[in-house]
Amino acid sequence: MSAHEPFSGRQELPAALRGFLDRLAGAPVVDPVASALVDQAVAVLRRPGFDTLLSLPQLTFQPFDYQQETAATVLRRMRGRAILADEVGLGKTIEAGLVASELRMRGLADRTLVITPAGLVEQWRDELERKFGMPTAILSGSDVTPDGRGNGPVLLASLATARRDPLKSRLTGTAWDLVIADEAHRLRSTRSASGKLIRALTARFLLLLTATPVENRLQDLYEMISLVAPGLLGTPSQFRARHAAPGGDGGGVGSPRNLTELRARSRQVMVRHRRSEVALRLPQRLAETVLVTPDTDERDMYAELAERIRVEAKEATAARRIALRSAARLAGSTPAAAAPTLRKLGWTDLATAAEAITNPAKVRLLVARLGEHAARGEKVLVFTAFRQTVDAVATATRAAGIDAAVYHGSLRRAEKELAIGSFRDEKPVLLSTESAGEGRNLQFCHVMVNLDLPWNPMQIEQRLGRLHRVGQTHDVLLTNLACRGTIEERILHVLENKINMFELVIGELDMILGRINEDFDFEQAVFDAFTASEDGNAFGRRMDELGDDLAAARAGYLADRGTVDALVGEDDA
The missing domain is CATH 3.40.50.10810 (Tandem AAA-ATPase domain)
Structure with a gap:
């Protein structure tokens, strides 16, 4: 019944209520737009103010x-x-x-x-x-x-x-x-x-x-x-x-x-x-670089690969240059990782040579180090960029009697959770690709080994951030493994000697790289320097020049940090 329809039982109601109905019947029809606005206004008024943060109970x-x-x-x-x-x-x-x-x-x-x-x-x-x-x-x-x-x-x-x-x-x-x-x-x-x-x-x-x-x-x-x-x-x-x-x-x-x-x-x-x-303090970060002398067959394969990349890159299409860069990165990990890409490039002789190297010097050293940490009851997170290297290292650790969990992007979610759980609760080693460097907090571990080195320093920082973060109670030990004579050795030289990367607070590296150029790509800069150099000595000089640019950027960043404090900090008491 609307406000304007007669009520059949009106005479049976008390006089006061009949008078109210008369006034209601004579009232204007309610405007639905105005009514909706009133409802919205009431909803706004009911919202609590910002004195209380409503989201806190829902956070993880x-x-x-x-x-x-x-x-x-x-x-x-x-x-x-x-x-x-x-x-x-x-x-x-x-x-x-x-x-x-x-x-x-x-x-x-x-x-x-x-x-x-x-x-x-x-x-x-x-x-x-x-x-x-x-x-x-x-x-x-x-x-x-x-x-x-x-x-x-x-x-x-x-x-x-x-x-x-x-x-x-x-x-x-x-x-x-x-x-x-x-x-x-x-x-x-x-x-x-x-x-x-x-x-x-x-x-x-x-x-x-x-x-x-x-x-x-x-x-x-x-x-x-x-x-x-x-x-x-x-x-x-x-x-x-x-x-x-x-x-x-x-x-x-x-x-x-x-x-x-x-x-x-x-x-x-x-x-x-x-x-x-x-007063936010993190434990110390203790970084070391271990240069590994490759076996003769490894050294010869890498040298031949480096020379072919330099020669071919000069006239290569953009797509071919990407493939060449990928081959160079894979070779810096393990020969097993590089072999499939070398074969796709048409370098079957190099692929065959890489496949024949089943126990490279870097993997042997890693397994020995893992045994030492396990004997001391220390858990170790081992990072590599490539699935093939994870598989090769998993085989080597099993042969040495070291129980290792394996984590990579191809695992289903339940399998990933199982791998992290077994590493936390029982297994002393986690062998992981970059996927564990994304969003995983592993503060129960404080030892990390980079079996290979990403050419992008931000990925190195992301890896380290899994351990060196709020909640970590031990000093974090980071070991970088690199073979002598490789691109990775030169990258580590620049990052350690020019900007002291492993002493930076998480996040500072991006501030430094961003000062070189808004779209600066460290990985591309390294590959360009490598392919433009006629030999290892020339490459070293070009990397030193890149390092000098980074050092200047770091000095500028530190100076600007002080300037910000002077301009927007609290007044002195």
Whole structure:
């Protein structure tokens, strides 16, 4: 019955109720649009404030207090637009994940986009799905419908892909609730393709993650802050007039004027923690490189392979160069790993020679080392990039009476869990491909051996991150095995002697590599240096030059870290 229909039993009702029905019958019809708006308003009012983080009970880990405080600060005081500028290794990803979780639980971030360097896309996916329980989807260059609906997945895109059409046009044509940009110092420049992309995106909430919001120009800070809070620092000319160093042109960092005021304004949109402030300590990382003298047949095979690659690469197509590079990497692991690729390249003589080497010197040394660790009751994680090497080493360890679990990407999920469980509970050794370097926390182990060396240093860091992370209670011992006279020996020389890679905090390496060039590819640079050199000595000189570039980048990174502390840190007491 509607409010305007007569009620047949009206006379039987009390007089007061009949009067109420009369007034109700004369009332205007309820507007369904207005009613819906009221319902929405009531729903908003019922949402709890940001004083309480709703997502904490649903997480699979316990965030540090300073990470929870950062999320609350960003949500309450900064209204979801902020720069997370913690030092490397303190968990900016965790802080951003907390903010995203809180906004999504309140229905405020149904459309969320994460833009990150290509090498970090999978890491973001793993963090958001495993730790926060948020579904994700990775956008590729062919994706043209990236806009999420309802409580859809968090969309992830590499910076290189996002700044190119057709994806760029779709991203910039979507009204996002939340955009998260990792390594956001790459977005500062208003003239770069990356800078133009971030400025073309529309988002209610925006998080910029970078440990170095300032590099070599005071203007860097202005551009970063203006992304999240346009107008906070005035116009560019007003900013220079107010804060540029006396006698300077306003470009360099120098000693800015009105530093206390600049810090105060920066802290309105920026959160920065230093390692010393949060007292976050990890055990030591003890790294050693063991150079192995190859047997004569190994040395001869590798030398012949290296010469053929150098000769053929000069005139090779792009596809053939990729195959040649793969062969070089495989040969640096074990002959057994290289043999199938050598045969596909048409080098059957080399493939036959590789197959005949069934017990290479590096594997013999590894097995001896594993026996020593097992005798001391130490668990050992052995990494290799290739399945063929895992199989060869598994055969060798069995022959030596060493019980080893095996982990690789071809295993089903249940088999992977079984391998990790047996390594944790009973077996002293885990032989693994890179797949255990993605998302697995193995802090119950503190000894790791790189049987072969990835040419991409970020993969080396990812491997090490499985053990050297929060929760590890022992010093971590890392052993790198490399045969003398190989490309891997030269790579280790550069990484150890030029930038002290194995002393860096997890995350600092990417900061250094990114300073060489926005799209710098270390692996490609190594192969180019190798194929452009007429012999090993020339290759060594080219690698030293590459190492000098890395050393300069590391020095610049360390200097900029101090500059950031001076510009956005707390005032001295």
